[in-house]
Amino acid sequence: MKTLKELLLERHRSAEPKLDVARGEFLAWLGGLRSPVRPERRGFEWVWRECLLPVRWHLAGMGAVWLVILLLNADTSPGQAAHVATANPPPPQQLLTALRQYHREILELTQPPPVAPIPLPPRRSQVLPSTAIA
């Protein structure tokens, strides 16, 4: 008569040599873990695992935000407006005519309008005949 524990342990007793190997590997790993890690062994994999992987979602979110900002900026950038403005420049004659017309309008606005001559009052001698002074 055996208990279930005795039966199972006996059944798997043959795995003990392999478990001893696994224990040896574990202790070797543990020994390597305790030794200081040299900087030259910290390659891209270490940087990825220790530095980038924990913040991967933050980096992805920031990247998405920057992408949106760049897209919005591309639509309304002043460089594109300047490009549109310089795409079809007016001919020089038309520009000169417009400038002259502009200059003429400025002059008209700044010069005083022509004033009508105010009629002088009649002279006193003409209004009062000689009988006024007696």
Next chain:
Amino acid sequence: MLAVTEPAKLPVHEAKAGDPAAWDVLFRRYQLPLYVYVFELVRNEQASLDLVQEAFIAATRHIESLRDDSEFGSWLFGIAHQKCLQLWRSKRRVEVPLEELPDLPADTDDAPDDILIHHEAEEQVLALLERLPVDQRSALLLHSVEGFSLQEIAEITGVPVGTVKSRLHNAKRAMRRLLERHEDT
């Protein structure tokens, strides 16, 4: 070298300090019971060896989170249990029934060694163990192999104590029925 095996005297404190000799003692103490538990769940020798090793590697990384040194065994089996679940998920071999069984009163005989098996019935018992649902098998193994209490099994498997009682009750009932049938024949 430290050579103690009783849970209360295991060099868990020294292991927390990173003593390789202490880890050697802990590995020796638990390697076979842990292997039995993992193998009877995943049914693959190489995967079981890997899982035992991975459980210890994870234990070295998280040993600081263990508050009570006397709970090292159940804590280690909890890690191994989680590793088994991860393996099932990765292989999409989820045969664990997810529905919770109703709470049943605990067996009056909760001693781990209460089921005695005749030599003639050994193969049948092992075959039955293999056919049991994984949750019942897990509870029965933890109860029988390491003698964990219902509370400890609940913590290892992450289910309420009532659920553990139900699983253990059903597993033992199936086992007893098999043995009774064997005795009748």
